[in-house]
Amino acid sequence: MQDIADRLGISRGTVSLVLSGKAKEGRIGDELQNRVKELARELNYIPNEIARSLSTGVTKTIGVIVPDISNEFFGKMIFFIQEQAKYHGYAVITINTNECLKDFDEAVTILMNKQVDGIILVPVEGGNEIVKKIMSRKIPLVLIDRFYEDIDTTYIVTDNYDASSRAIELILNEGYKRNAVICYDINLFALTERKKGCIDVLKKHGVYDERLIKNIHYDNQEIEIEKAITDLKNEPDKVEAIFFCTRRIFLTGVKYMHQQGIHIPGDMRVICFDEVDAFSFANIPVTYIKQPIQQIGEKAIEALFDQIRGSDQAEHIVLNSEIKFSL
Amino acid sequence: MQDIADRLGISRGTVSLVLSGKAKEGRIGDELQNRVKELARELNYIPNEIARSLSTGVTKTIGVIVPDISNEFFGKMIFFIQEQAKYHGYAVITINTNECLKDFDEAVTILMNKQVDGIILVPVEGGNEIVKKIMSRKIPLVLIDRFYEDIDTTYIVTDNYDASSRAIELILNEGYKRNAVICYDINLFALTERKKGCIDVLKKHGVYDERLIKNIHYDNQEIEIEKAITDLKNEPDKVEAIFFCTRRIFLTGVKYMHQQGIHIPGDMRVICFDEVDAFSFANIPVTYIKQPIQQIGEKAIEALFDQIRGSDQAEHIVLNSEIKFSL
DNA sequence: TCTTTTCGCTTAACCGGTTTAGCACGAATT
DNA sequence: AATTCGTGCTAAACCGGTTAAGCGAAAAGA
Numbered sequence: 030m031q032d033i034a035d036r037l038g039i040s041r042g043t044v045s046l047v048l049s050g051k052a053k054e055g056r057i058g059d060e061l062q063n064r065v066k067e068l069a070r071e072l073n074y075i076p077n078e079i080a081r082s083l084s085t086g087v088t089k090t091i092g093v094i095v096p097d098i099s100n101e102f103f104g105k106m107i108f109f110i111q112e113q114a115k116y117h118g119y120a121v122i123t124i125n126t127n128e129c130l131k132d133f134d135e136a137v138t139i140l141m142n143k144q145v146d147g148i149i150l151v152p153v154e155g156g157n158e159i160v161k162k163i164m165s166r167k168i169p170l171v172l173i174d175r176f177y178e179d180i181d182t183t184y185i186v187t188d189n190y191d192a193s194s195r196a197i198e199l200i201l202n203e204g205y206k207r208n209a210v211i212c213y214d215i216n217l218f219a220l221t222e223r224k225k226g227c228i229d230v231l232k233k234h235g236v237y238d239e240r241l242i243k244n245i246h247y248d249n250q251e252i253e254i255e256k257a258i259t260d261l262k263n264e265p266d267k268v269e270a271i272f273f274c275t276r277r278i279f280l281t282g283v284k285y286m287h288q289q290g291i292h293i294p295g296d297m298r299v300i301c302f303d304e305v306d307a308f309s310f311a312n313i314p315v316t317y318i319k320q321p322i323q324q325i326g327e328k329a330i331e332a333l334f335d336q337i338r339g340s341d342q343a344e345h346i347v348l349n350s351e352i353k354f355s356l
Numbered sequence: 357m358q359d360i361a362d363r364l365g366i367s368r369g370t371v372s373l374v375l376s377g378k379a380k381e382g383r384i385g386d387e388l389q390n391r392v393k394e395l396a397r398e399l400n401y402i403p404n405e406i407a408r409s410l411s412t413g414v415t416k417t418i419g420v421i422v423p424d425i426s427n428e429f430f431g432k433m434i435f436f437i438q439e440q441a442k443y444h445g446y447a448v449i450t451i452n453t454n455e456c457l458k459d460f461d462e463a464v465t466i467l468m469n470k471q472v473d474g475i476i477l478v479p480v481e482g483g484n485e486i487v488k489k490i491m492s493r494k495i496p497l498v499l500i501d502r503f504y505e506d507i508d509t510t511y512i513v514t515d516n517y518d519a520s521s522r523a524i525e526l527i528l529n530e531g532y533k534r535n536a537v538i539c540y541d542i543n544l545f546a547l548t549e550r551k552k553g554c555i556d557v558l559k560k561h562g563v564y565d566e567r568l569i570k571n572i573h574y575d576n577q578e579i580e581i582e583k584a585i586t587d588l589k590n591e592p593d594k595v596e597a598i599f600f601c602t603r604r605i606f607l608t609g610v611k612y613m614h615q616q617g618i619h620i621p622g623d624m625r626v627i628c629f630d631e632v633d634a635f636s637f638a639n640i641p642v643t644y645i646k647q648p649i650q651q652i653g654e655k656a657i658e659a660l661f662d663q664i665r666g667s668d669q670a671e672h673i674v675l676n677s678e679i680k681f682s683l
Numbered sequence: 684t685c686t687t688t689t690c691g692c693t694t695a696a697c698c699g700g701t702t703t704a705g706c707a708c709g710a711a712t713t
Numbered sequence: 714a715a716t717t718c719g720t721g722c723t724a725a726a727c728c729g730g731t732t733a734a735g736c737g738a739a740a741a742g743a
Contacts, residue, residue, distance in 0.1 A: 030699065040723050045701060055702090056721055075493075078469040079409045080699035083728045088406065090449070090470075099435035101428060101633070108426035111452055120449050120466055122417070125438055139447055142405040143417075166402075284636035306428070307634030309611035357729065367693050372731060382732090383691055407729035410698045 033068050037061075044069075048076065082144065091333065092140035093123045094133065094150035102276055102303050102322065103151070106173070109326030110149060117334065119146070126153050128215070128247050134159050141166065147333045149173060154215050169336035171329045175219040183336065185328045185346045189219050189302075192318045192350040193226030196300050197272060199316060199352060205269040205298050206236045209261050211254060211282060212274035214244035223274045223302055241268060245278065254281045262291060270298035276305060283313070308355040315355040321348050360395050364388075371396075375403065409471065418660065419467035420450045421460065421477035429603055429630050429649065430478070433500070436653030437476060444661065446473070453480050455542070455574050461486050468493065474660045476500060481542045496663035498656045502546040510663065510671045512655045516546050516629075519645045519677040520553030523627050524599060526679060527643060532596040532625050533563045536588050538581060538609060539601035541571035550601045550629055568595060572605065581608045589618060597625035603632055610640070635682040642682040648675050 030048070034041045039061070046055035047065040068074075082088045093110055095103040111121050122145065124136035133153040140148055147169035152160060157177050163170050164182065176184035200208060210227045213220055224242065231237035241264070243257035261268045273279035279301040286293065293299055294314050301317040308315060325348065332344050357375070361368045366388070373382030374392040395401075409415040420437055422430040438448050449472065451463035460480040467475055474496035479487060484504050490497050491509065503511035527535060537554045540547055551569065558564040568591075570584035588595045600606035606628040613620065620626055620640050628644040635642060652675065659671050 041700080042702075042724075043722060045699095046722095049701075051702090056719085058721060061721085075465075075468050077410075077471060077699055079406055079415065079471050080728090081701075082406045083404075083410050083730085084699080084701045086728075097435065098425070098438065099428070099432040101426070101431070104428070104431040105426040107450075108424065108452065111425065111450070115451070115462075120451070120470060122447050122449050123434075123438070124442070124447070125435065135442075138402075141402050143447060144404060144406050280633060280637055287637070287639065305634050305637075306607060307632050307638060310607055310614065310632075310640065311634065311638030312614065313637065313639065368730080369694075369732075370692060372729095373692090376731075378732085383689085385691060388691085404729050407698090408731075410700085411729080411731045413698075 030074070033065060033072065033074065036068060037064060039065075048074075086144075088144050088146055089118060090120045090122060090143065090145050092136075092143070092145040092148045092150075093121055094126060094136045094140070094148065095123065096126050096128045096151055096153070098123055098125055100277065101306055102320075105322045106326050109323045110330055113327055113330040117330070126151075128153055130155050130159075137163060141168065147171075147337050149329050149333055151175060152177060152217070154217050169333050171333045171336075173325055173329050175217050178218055181343050183332050183344045185325050185332065185348070186219065187320045187325070187348045187350050189222035190226040190229075192320075192352070193223045193272070193302065194230045196302075196316060196318055196352050197227045197230045200270050200272075200298065200300060201230070201234055201236070203298075206234075207238065207241065207264075207266060207268050208236070208270045208272060209241035209243065209268050210272045210274065211243045211245060211257050211278050213247050213250070213278070215247060220274060227272050240264075250278070251281055254278055255285045258282055258285055258289070258291070262289065268297065270300060272300040272302075274302050276301065276303040279303075280305070304353070311355070313355065317353055317355065319351045319353050321350065324348055357401070360392060360399065360401065363395060364391060366392075375401075413471075415471050415473055416445060417447045417449060417470065417472050419463075419470070419472040419475045419477075420448055421453060421463045421467070421475065422450065423453050423455045423478055423480070425450055425452055427604065428633055429647075432649045433653050436650045437657055440654055440657040444657070453478075455480055457482050457486075464490060468495065474498075474664050476656050476660055478502060479504060479544070481544050496660050498660045498663075500652055500656050502544050505545055508670050510659050512652050512659065512673045512675070513546065514647045514652070514675045514677050516549035517553040517556075519647075519679070520550045520599070520629065521557045523629075523643060523645055523679050524554045524557045527597050527599075527625065527627060528557070528561055528563070530625075533561075534565065534568065534591075534593060534595050535563070535597045535599060536568035536570065536595050537599045537601065538570045538572060538584050538605050540574050540577070540605070542574060547601060554599050567591075577605070578608055581605055582612045585609055585612055585616070585618070589616065595624065597627060599627040599629075601629050603628065603630040606630075607632070631680070638682070640682065644680055644682065646678045646680050648677065651675055 030041055030044045034044045043057060044065055046052055046057055047062050048069060052062050091114055093107060098104055098107060107123055114121050126133040126136060130153055133156045137159050149171045151174045152172055157180060160180055170182055172182050172184040174186060176186060210224060212224050245253045273282055291297055299315055301315050304317055304319045328346055357368050357371045361371045370384060371392055373379055373384055374389050375396060379389050418441055420434060425431055425434060434450055441448050453460040453463060457480055460483050464486050476498045478501045479499055484507060487507055497509055499509050499511040501513060503513060537551055539551050555564060572580045600609055618624055626642055628642055631644055631646045655673055
């Protein structure tokens, strides 16, 4: 900018006004405007957004924190968030937490240091205080997929209880009575609701058996999922269906079932929370819950921009899922 | 910082020296250091990285440009890149191109505006000039997955020709003679190599039939893939196997084959370039090519940091893939 | 005792933009 | 002729850090 100003014998401020499209308000003559623009093009001038950000206090960047971007579910969600953000002229910094509190804390710190204009995040178990820290800084914030019951934030979630109970209900109606549930033992509303949705329906139908509810430690999941399945297989009173509370548990579980020669649906019926891209090419009958990923992403951006524009009331958006069948 | 300085009756520079860990070089007394640090903690001081970036010329941020982050392959790649970047104290901005040149150009512009310290990108067809633009700015750059033959950049790729020819060779040895290939008509080295690898082997074995090579327009892929499969199904001389050049073509294709009642492997054997997470739960026999995604990501970061540290020689890294079978 | 070092901290320029107040000058108004 | 107004541009402060040069006082050396 200084270079352009010098060459044209004008001031830096004038160049700035022209190049930032404020020539009208700055009352810069048309002829000079053209000369500035042309020279900028000739010199391949690239504006320094860092300087602009420092000056304006706006970075045109939002941060997104997810457990695992390589997970299809979050990958898709981020895709939609990015597309929307791009449309609004915002860039996106994504960070993975691996469901780990320490990583979550670091991620938030990084984003605050980078002065992002807003944060969309999937909260991690026990991250309540960290989320409060963000709020105390008045940084626009939207939680997605999950939320903390004790903090009044804006969130976009799906009704996990409703989806799970409808799915189990469907399975019961198909005649499968002894149904198991495999879930992480993470104390997050979204997950506990999935479990609760199943359990309540099973109880209602009088077919609930506590022993068929398996809780998995996230950090040792592969082994524990396999053990859970072995246990279920060896149940004296035959288990007829398994409800997998997440996509990842499902994939690990079904892979193991194949290895063990457990036939689907002959030996066991399966239900998966979340859709897997590849359902379409597998010829396994899976009842699954399809969350409206695109909608979640778009609503999240919408709610975030509401806040960036100044709104300060928390929005609570609960979306519904579809129960689908893979074949 | 000014606030801390005022409260302690010292200068801003001193606070900066302490908080940026340069107290030793700045010869700041131990006692004062402690007071500064403590007050910073008390006040919940958060450093403004934007200001630091402007001052130092380093943003501790890298940009990553991929065709589609929701694609499992790129999703995983980005995951590994992010983990490595995080380890080195760098944040990552990702942008999708959707294989579109305009989006690619915009993505590069955004990243340059944001003054990223380096860029890792999956090039898009025809983006040669855009890549040259980056190089002319001396911004550290690594291409992954693909590269332009006419530009001497650092790149990390796998040997697509080798992988494809080995996979086809395997299929031929299993006795499948009339083999088709479905690929995008995109003129990118990585893709043309895959096609070439197949064709050369088929020719070598004297079973090449030009009509079995199907080229798909990216923008209209679903319909064209379905048409290609219908054509192959109606071939008078029965087609025995299909080589799908990308994961996405594979998923679309196999889904359609199911709909059409084409049985795998009874009616048709399938080969997929790239692994799909869900192979493990599908009981379809798929011969597939597994690229070393983690290695690509890690090598990319490594090569990028070599450049950030000052190296200016282009590294060309070609990795090998595994041929695997899903069952 | 006088000079040289070392120590502890400050001063102020700088990074590259944005933005407000204001100056100079000609045209319009009174 | 004096005043007001509009136009076109500049000057300079500001955003929040970093950092080289420098300064006074105390310690070490001659």
